[in-house]
Each structure stands twice: as C-alpha cells, then as structure tokens.
Amino acid sequence: MIKFLRAVKGRAYPRVIGAIREPSWMFWEVFLPLLSISAYVFVYRSLHAPPEFEGFVILGGIMTAYWLNVLWGMASQFYWEKEVGNLQYYIMAPASLESILAGMALGGMFGTTTRAVSVLILGTLLFHVHMSLTSPLLLVAVFLICLAAMYAMGMMFASLFLLWGREAWVLSSLFEEPIYFLSGQNFPVKALGSSVALAASIIPLTLGLDAMRQLIFPSSIPYALLNPYLELIILVVLTFLYFILARIFLKKMEKIGKTKGTIITRWL
Amino acid sequence: MKGHIRAIKTAMWLDYQIMANWTKPITFFTYNIAKPVGASLLLIAMYYVATGRIVGSTALSFLYIGNAFYMILGQVMMDLGYLVHEDREHYQTLKYIIISPSSYYSYLIGRSATRFLLSIFPVIFLLFLGFLIPIPYHFNYLLLIFTTLFGWIFMVSAGMLLNTITLLTARYGGSIGEAFAGLFYLLSGVIFPLSILPSFLSKFALFLPSTYWFSLVRRSVLGIEPDPILSAISLESCIMLFILTTLYFITLSLAFYFSMDYLARRKGVLEMITTY
Numbered sequence: 001m002i003k004f005l006r007a008v009k010g011r012a013y014p015r016v017i018g019a020i021r022e023p024s025w026m027f028w029e030v031f032l033p034l035l036s037i038s039a040y041v042f043v044y045r046s047l048h049a050p051p052e053f054e055g056f057v058i059l060g061g062i063m064t065a066y067w068l069n070v071l072w073g074m075a076s077q078f079y080w081e082k083e084v085g086n087l088q089y090y091i092m093a094p095a096s097l098e099s100i101l102a103g104m105a106l107g108g109m110f111g112t113t114t115r116a117v118s119v120l121i122l123g124t125l126l127f128h129v130h131m132s133l134t135s136p137l138l139l140v141a142v143f144l145i146c147l148a149a150m151y152a153m154g155m156m157f158a159s160l161f162l163l164w165g166r167e168a169w170v171l172s173s174l175f176e177e178p179i180y181f182l183s184g185q186n187f188p189v190k191a192l193g194s195s196v197a198l199a200a201s202i203i204p205l206t207l208g209l210d211a212m213r214q215l216i217f218p219s220s221i222p223y224a225l226l227n228p229y230l231e232l233i234i235l236v237v238l239t240f241l242y243f244i245l246a247r248i249f250l251k252k253m254e255k256i257g258k259t260k261g262t263i264i265t266r267w268l
Numbered sequence: 269m270k271g272h273i274r275a276i277k278t279a280m281w282l283d284y285q286i287m288a289n290w291t292k293p294i295t296f297f298t299y300n301i302a303k304p305v306g307a308s309l310l311l312i313a314m315y316y317v318a319t320g321r322i323v324g325s326t327a328l329s330f331l332y333i334g335n336a337f338y339m340i341l342g343q344v345m346m347d348l349g350y351l352v353h354e355d356r357e358h359y360q361t362l363k364y365i366i367i368s369p370s371s372y373y374s375y376l377i378g379r380s381a382t383r384f385l386l387s388i389f390p391v392i393f394l395l396f397l398g399f400l401i402p403i404p405y406h407f408n409y410l411l412l413i414f415t416t417l418f419g420w421i422f423m424v425s426a427g428m429l430l431n432t433i434t435l436l437t438a439r440y441g442g443s444i445g446e447a448f449a450g451l452f453y454l455l456s457g458v459i460f461p462l463s464i465l466p467s468f469l470s471k472f473a474l475f476l477p478s479t480y481w482f483s484l485v486r487r488s489v490l491g492i493e494p495d496p497i498l499s500a501i502s503l504e505s506c507i508m509l510f511i512l513t514t515l516y517f518i519t520l521s522l523a524f525y526f527s528m529d530y531l532a533r534r535k536g537v538l539e540m541i542t543t544y
C-alpha cells in the first residue's frame with residue numbers, strides 16, 4: 001500500500017509542479033476556455049435566452065476542462081508515453097500501472113482545478129451569472145464522484161487506447177465535440193429526448209452536469225433528466241464499473257505486451 | 269519555383285499520410301465529418317432550448333453557416349499552431365526538415381493546404397445537412413469560390429504567424445492555435461452578430477480579416493448579411509476590406525517567419541523537448 005501511494009505521489013508530482021511552475025502557462029489555461037465559453041454565452045444572449053442558460057455554459061466550460069484532461073492527460077497518456085519512450089520505465093518500475101494512472105489522475109485534477117476555478121470566477125464575474133446553491137453538500141458529492149467516474153473512465157481508456165495504437169489519438173479527438181453535444185455541455189440534456197439522454201448517461205459527464213445544473217440553478221429542475229440523488233448513485237456505480245474495467249484492460253494489455261512484445265514499439 | 273512546388277506537394281502528401289494512414293479512407297472521412305457535425309448539433313441544440321423550435325430562422329442560419337465554415341478556419345489554425353510541437357517533440361524531425369534544402373515556408377504551406385482541403389468535406393456535408401433544417405440558401409457560386417480560396421491565403425498567413433511563434437515556445441503549440449482560433453470564433457461574428465459584443469470588441473473585430481471572411485461567406489451562401497453592423501458595408505467594400513486586412517496579415521506573418529526562424533536557429537531550440 002505504501003509503495004502504491006509513493007508511486008501515486010511520484011507520478012502526480014511532475015503534473016502538480018508542471019501546472020504551477022510557469023505562470024505564463026496559467027494564462028493560456030484560463031484564457032483559452034474563456035474564449036469559447038464567451039462565444040456560447042453571447043449565442044444565448046443573441047437568442048434572448050433566460051439568464052440561467054449563461055450559467056449552464058459556465059458550468060459546462062468548467063466540466064469540459066476535466067473531460068479534456070481525462071481524454072488527453074489520461075486516456076491518451078500511455079500511448080504518448082510509448083511514443084516518447086517512457087512507457088518501458090513505467091512497466092519496469094516496481095509499482096503497479098494502476099498507481100501510475102492514479103498519480104496521473106490526481107496530478108491532472110490539480111492542474112485542471114486551477115483552470116476550472118479561474119474559469120468559474122472570471123466567467124461568473126464577466127457575465128454576472130447568478131447561482132443559488134440549494135444543497136452544497138450534495139453538489140460537492142456529485143462533483144467529486146463525477147470526477148472519480150470520469151477519471152476511472154480515463155484509466156480504462158488508457159490501456160485500450162494503447163492497444164489500439166494511432167487510432168487512440170483520433171478517438172480522443174473524436175470524443176470532444178460529439179461528446180459535448182451528447183452530454184449536454186451547454187444545454188439541459190433532456191432536450192435530446194429522454195432515451196438519447198439516458199443512453200448518453202454512460203458518460204459520467206452527462207449525469208454530473210445534469211445534477212449540478214439542478215443544484216446550482218434551481219430554475220433548471222423542470223428540464224432535468226433524473227433526480228440528483230439518483231444521478232449520484234448511478235455515478236458511484238459507474239465509478240466502480242469503470243475502475244474494474246480499467247483493471248481488467250490493464251491486465252490484458254500487460255499480457256499482450258508480454259506475449260507479442262510490441263507494447264513499447266513506437267509508431268504502431 | 270519548381271523546388272517550392274515540389275516541397276508543397278510533398279508536404280501535402282506527408283500531411284495526408286500523418287492524418288489518414290491509420291485507417292481506410294472511408295473511415296477517415298467519416299471521422300473527419302463527425303467532429304464538425306457534433307459541434308453543429310451542439311449549437312442547434314442550444315438554439316432549440318433557447319427558442320423552443322428548430323425550424324429555420326435567420327438566427328439559426330447565421331450560426332449554422334458561420335459554424336460550418338469556421339471548421340475550416342479552426343482546423344487550419346489549430347493544426348498549424350500545433351505543427352512545430354508535433355514535428356519537434358513528437359516525431360522529432362523538425363531539425364531535419366529545417367536543414368533540408370527545401371524551404372520550410374513551402375513545407376508549411378503544403379501542410380496547411382491538406383488540412384484546408386480536408387476541412388472542406390465536412391463543410392460540404394453540413395451544407396447538405398442544412399437542407400433538412402431547412403436553411404434558406406441563395407448561393408452566389410462565384411463569390412463563394414473567391415471567398416473560399418482567398419480565405420485559405422488568410423488562414424495560411426494567420427496560421428504561419430502562430431507556427432513561427434511556437435518555434436521559440438515550450439508546450440504552447442496546441443494552446444496558441446486554439447487561442448487564436450477561439451479569438452476568431454469569438455470576435456469575427458461567427459455564431460452571433462457583432463452587435464452582441466461589447467462595443468470596444470465589435471470595433472476591434474473590424475480589423476480582423478476573419479470578420480469580413482465570415483461576412484462574405486454569409487453573403488455567398490445565404491445571399492444576405494443579417495449582422496446589423498456588417499450589413500452596412502457593401503459587398504464591394506467588404507471584399508476590399510478582406511483583401512486589405514489579409515495583405516496586412518501576410519506581411520505580419522512573413523516578418524514573424526524570418527525573425528522567429530533566425531532566433532530559433534541562434535538559440536538552438538529546434539531540438540527542444542518540453543513534454544513530460
């Protein structure tokens with residue numbers, strides 16, 4: 001257990017330091033998402049949408065930052081490490097791959113949280129978004145469990161993407177805009193129809209966003225897909241499911257690596 | 269001249285191989301279309317929840333067409349912004365490309381040309397999809413061809429500006445491309461009229477070639493310019509302003525290209541590895 005935690009700390013360390021080492025990088029981290037968030041807020045303004053819709057955009061922008069980190073900082077990471085020649089060190093190291101991935105997740109969450117908090121503060125101030133928290137504890141629980149489920153999904157994808165090779169890169173890219181649409185990034189997901197929205201609930205982002213929208217903007221409750229408590233329970237189930245699948249796929253990846261010997265071969 | 273053309277052709281071929289040789293062409297083209305369609309559906313869903321309807325209106329046509337054509341600009345900008353990072357740190361081939369006898373500038377033009385051409389397919393698909401909404405098309409084909417082709421020149425010059433900056437920067441590749449693409453998305457009247465922006469931003473937008481490009485796109489596809497600020501500018505003036513601002517961007521990108529290339533060689537950062 002101690003070895004596991006040391007490996008987690010060791011892998012999280014470069015990400016935490018990397019996130020705060022160069023202040024100018026923070027500028028891009030904050031400035032970049034604000035641009036698209038502002039554009040979507042102005043779309044709602046041009047359509048004379050109710051003011052809480054602008055809040056949906058801010059919330060969507062915050063959670064999207066985590067989703068992008070899951071895709072590019074978790075799911076694609078083993079493939080990237082292989083390409084730059086680090087993967088063999090991870091495999092040879094006397095630590096489990098799960099601990100390496102957990103370290104990446106924690107470090108990634110830290111870096112993304114600085115970005116998310118800045119977006120929340122700036123976005124709220126710039127667009128005068130009014131939030132009324134109905135149940136702060138439930139909100140925190142939903143947020144944390146949603147992150148756990150998303151990063152567990154990222155762990156699962158990490159080994160799958162490594163096995164799939166270059167297609168992984170493409171999949172990460174493909175899981176951006178179409179997932180923003182399916183998860184209801186900027187709008188209540190129920191608008192897609194209950195069946196499509198429920199199918200999209202296998203993406204933790206969908207349920208997390210829907211629950212948080214209800215808890216931050218009570219006027220959005222009529223547009224809600226499910227009760228936030230039920231969404232929290234489903235998110236807990238998804239977290240365990242994706243974590244178990246991640247372990248299965250990691251073992252499978254190791255087995256293929258040992259039998260075929262191609263797991264660290266670059267450009268495949 | 270022959271050498272430049274050969275370099276452009278080779279770079280175009282290389283770019284296509286990098287992007288598409290992981291799969292069959294049909295799979296690649298499906299993937300190429302999926303992302304822009306996802307982005308368009310997101311906007312249509314936003315329009316639906318805000319207005320309660322999905323049938324065509326001027327506002328919907330405005331954001332649908334703007335977003336469809338933005339895919340070209342966004343793709344070229346983001347990819348050109350990331351290209352140095354990719355060549356230098358992922359493939360670790362930048363130093364070889366730079367010291368080869370062909371011009372690096374021609375190489376960049378070639379790489380951007382492929383991205384530009386491949387980005388046109390999703391736009392065509394989205395235009396066909398627009399018949400279902402329905403978008404009230406009134407095509408001016410000559411204007412559309414001019415706008416698209418001259419638009420590429422603007423995109424290459426803007427992308428080149430980013431690209432050469434990233435010769436000197438660490439880790440910024442993707443961010444700079446995305447930031448510039450995001451700026452154009454926000455300030456060029458792509459998905460909402462300029463009049464919605466705070467007045468200082470809408471005034472600034474009039475200095476960007478992309479503002480006139482999107483205006484010309486709307487005029488050539490919809491036959492109208494619904495934006496209250498840009499509709500006050502005649503078609504001829506809009507074309508002239510687009511050409512002038514593009515020329516300004518070309519000059520700026522060339523100045524940056526030569527100075528950044530010089531500095532990168534002097535500082536010895538062409539082999540820099542900054543990922544971890």
